[in-house]
Amino acid sequence: MNKSHWPSCPITHLIMKRLIPDSVKADAASYLGRGASIIYVAVNHVLEGFVALADRVRSESRDVVDDLHSLNVTPVLLTGDYGTTARHIAKRLNMSHVIADCLPEDKMNTVSTLQQAGYVVTMVGTLHYYCLILLKGGLS
Incomplete structure (x- = not known):
């Protein structure tokens, strides 16, 4: 090289x-x-x-996303990963809403904006980290 x-x-x-x-x-x-x-x-x-x-997508993740769709819940991939990485993962999971390249404060602001618009927000991932984001944005 x-x-x-x-x-x-x-x-x-x-x-x-x-x-x-x-x-x-x-x-x-x-x-x-x-x-x-x-x-x-x-x-x-x-x-x-x-x-x-590369993240490994858990085998049951696609089924969970499909179940959310069947309940009329819109899953959003909110991640610090690069856009190309996030879109690749979202495609594998049948998710059409992707917000990538997020810093922690971007995630907090996105959660807060969604909550202020009347959406109920639930997060899945690293629990202690997401608890801080949800608490900062205000629980709904």
């Missing part, structure tokens, strides 16, 4: 993209297309490679 030297200052997403060789971006793209998130690894400011991380 050709090595790219990383600047010593903090790297923004756009700057980082320019420093990643096209061959490495092409390799990473094959994983992105399968719903993985990519983490580039540098040692002493030199790109050494990347790690592809």
Whole structure:
């Protein structure tokens, strides 16, 4: 692999993209297309490679989403994952509503906005984390 030297200052997403060789971006793209998130690894400011991380969808998840649809409940995938990753997961789960690239405060604001609009919000995932979001947004 050709090595790219990383600047010593903090790297923004756009700057980082320019420093990643096209061959490495092409390799990473094959994983992105399968719903993985990519983490580039540098040692002493030199790109050494990347790690592809993907969520495993639990076998019963699709059935749960289908059951929610049958009850006229609209599931929304609200996630910090990249949009490509989130859309890949949503497609596997038969979910059409995706809000991706969320920071924790984005999730809190989304929950609050939905509650203020009169929606009842329930979250599934990391329990202690989502309890904080629901409490911050106000229980409904």
